[in-house]
Amino acid sequence: xxxxxxxxxxxxxxxxxxxxxxxxPTDFTELLKRTGNINPFSLPTSLAGTDARVKxxxxxxxxxxxxxxxxxxxxxxxxxxxxxxxxxxxxTFNMPCSDFTIMSLQGGMFCPVKTLKASxxxxxxxxxxxxxxxxxxxxxxxxxxxxPTDVQxxxxxxxxxxxxxxxxxxxxxxxxxxxxxxxxxxxxxxxxAMLLDQYFRNGYFQxxxxxxxxxxxxxxxxxxxxxxxxxxxxFNFHAQTYKPVSPETYGLNTLNYLCAVDGKPLPxxxxxxxxxxxxxxxxxxxxxxxxxRNTFANWFRTQLAAHVRANSxxxxxxxxxxxxxxxxxxxxxxxxxxxxPVDTKQPTVPDVIKYTHTYSSxxxxxxxxxxxxxxxxx
Numbered sequence: 001x002x003x004x005x006x007x008x009x010x011x012x013x014x015x016x017x018x019x020x021x022x023x024x025p026t027d028f029t030e031l032l033k034r035t036g037n038i039n040p041f042s043l044p045t046s047l048a049g050t051d052a053r054v055k056x057x058x059x060x061x062x063x064x065x066x067x068x069x070x071x072x073x074x075x076x077x078x079x080x081x082x083x084x085x086x087x088x089x090x091x092t093f094n095m096p097c098s099d100f101t102i103m104s105l106q107g108g109m110f111c112p113v114k115t116l117k118a119s120x121x122x123x124x125x126x127x128x129x130x131x132x133x134x135x136x137x138x139x140x141x142x143x144x145x146x147x148p149t150d151v152q153x154x155x156x157x158x159x160x161x162x163x164x165x166x167x168x169x170x171x172x173x174x175x176x177x178x179x180x181x182x183x184x185x186x187x188x189x190x191x192x193a194m195l196l197d198q199y200f201r202n203g204y205f206q207x208x209x210x211x212x213x214x215x216x217x218x219x220x221x222x223x224x225x226x227x228x229x230x231x232x233x234x235f236n237f238h239a240q241t242y243k244p245v246s247p248e249t250y251g252l253n254t255l256n257y258l259c260a261v262d263g264k265p266l267p268x269x270x271x272x273x274x275x276x277x278x279x280x281x282x283x284x285x286x287x288x289x290x291x292x293r294n295t296f297a298n299w300f301r302t303q304l305a306a307h308v309r310a311n312s313x314x315x316x317x318x319x320x321x322x323x324x325x326x327x328x329x330x331x332x333x334x335x336x337x338x339x340x341p342v343d344t345k346q347p348t349v350p351d352v353i354k355y356t357h358t359y360s361s362x363x364x365x366x367x368x369x370x371x372x373x374x375x376x377x378x
Contacts, residue, residue, distance in 0.1 A: 013041075014068075016203055018061040023203040034060035040103050040115070041067055049105075049113030057105060058113060064104035064199035070169070071098030074122030082172070084253040088134040088237040088269070089142060091255070093172040095128045095181075095215075102195045118192040126185045126196065128215075130178035134171060134237040134255075137266065143177045147212040151176075158232050163257060175205055176212030229299060230291070234260040238269040240276070252277055254287075261295060297346070297353045304353070312339040312357040319365045329365065 013028035032039065035056045047054055072078060078096035085091060103117040120126045135142030136156050144152055155174060157167050171177065181201060186193045208215060235257055242252035254276050260266040276288045314336040322330045341357040 013065070014204065015040075015065040016063045016199055018063050023063055023199070023207060025204050025207055028065070031060060031062065031065065035062075040065050041101060041117070043103075043115050043117075045103075045115055045117040047115040049107065054105070054113060054115060057115075062105055064102065064195065064203070066102040066200060066204075067099065068097050068101075069099040070095065072096060073098050073120070073125035078125070078127065082255065084239040084241070084255055085131075086239065086241060088239045088255075089140075091132045091134050091172070091237075091239060093130050093132050093178070095130075095173065096125060097127075098122075098125075100126050102192075102200060104195055104199055116191065116195070118195055120185065120192075124185050126183055126192075128181040128183055128201075130181040132172050132174075132178045134177065134239075137236045137269075139268065140236075147174075147176050151212045156235065158235070160228070162232060162235065170214055173215040174212060175208040175215050178215070180205060229302070230261045230295070232259050232261055233263045234266045236266060236269060240272055242275050248279060249275075251282060252279065293352055300353050301343070304355075308341050308355050309338050311337070312341045312355075313337050314339050314359045315361060317361045317363050319363045321365050 015026045015028050015031040016023045017026045017031070018024075035053075038053050038056050040057055040062065043051075043053060049055065049058065073096055079094065081094050081096065083092035083094070097120065099120070101117065101119040103115060105113055106116045107113040133143040136144050136152075138145055144155060147155070151174070155171050155177075157170075161167055183193070183196050183201060186196060205215060238256040238258050240254045240256055242249040242254070252275060256272075256276075258266060258269055276290075277285050316334045316336065318332040318334070320330045320332075322328050339357060339359065341355040344354040344356060346352060346354050
């Protein structure tokens, strides 16, 4: 997967506050307001509850906070980020983070309060793996149909950046579309595992699932001006397994965007009987675009119509005898552009579109003079 700086350079700060006994994800700026601008990540671990700063965090009812930055940890290869299954309902997303730190307030009741903080090792990063259901059509009855209308619209983005990594990241990290993630790279039973499991995976993630919010608060901001002549009005994802299946063709599985334009209905997804990229082309191509030949032909028609008419001519001929006793034949040709050509449908032959135009004109002069005929063919 390619990367975009606008996505991979942005860190996310989050907090979980206690509200009537329930953990509630809260914007980090709200936490700073409640604590008088005290940043819990600036505090050392095991700081005692007698510290004034810790008291402010307790007063704000802070349970935990985290800082996450999606990206490549320490420049290391994270392996496959997206793994395609048999269809778009079984897409595996392995979310790597270049930085992930989680902190909490421990203690209470009969135990003294203290801060606890843990961070991933850049050489052994924490990776969050989820099965994501990317079926977006209502007929599929996938997870997206259970989302609020505004969230569905944000996922099925029909603007100029529909195919950006930023948009795909937004879709892949939507908590409603994703199964509860498993976490690798953290030792079982460790403090880090306890914090991640209790506060991030079960507390934060599960709460977000109720509203279908993105896990790390990702947003999509259009930076591309929509210049396409084919305005997309609907789309859905489809995962395609390369045939024949073998270790050599594993990397040729594709995530396909099935698109409709001009308000036309989108047909159900189906398995293509071809591979988009051959093994020999794998290192040279990141993707392929295919346009229905009828849609392509209609687009050409809108571009060519005026030009073809302007170059479709009629030449009308006229012949007269002039001069003394009709001794001279006078030939005249009158051109007339903007004729209507014949648009020949081309459903099977290699030519996508074909225009033809024919015209003929005839005149004759004779009577008592030598007879002369004049033809014009186009």
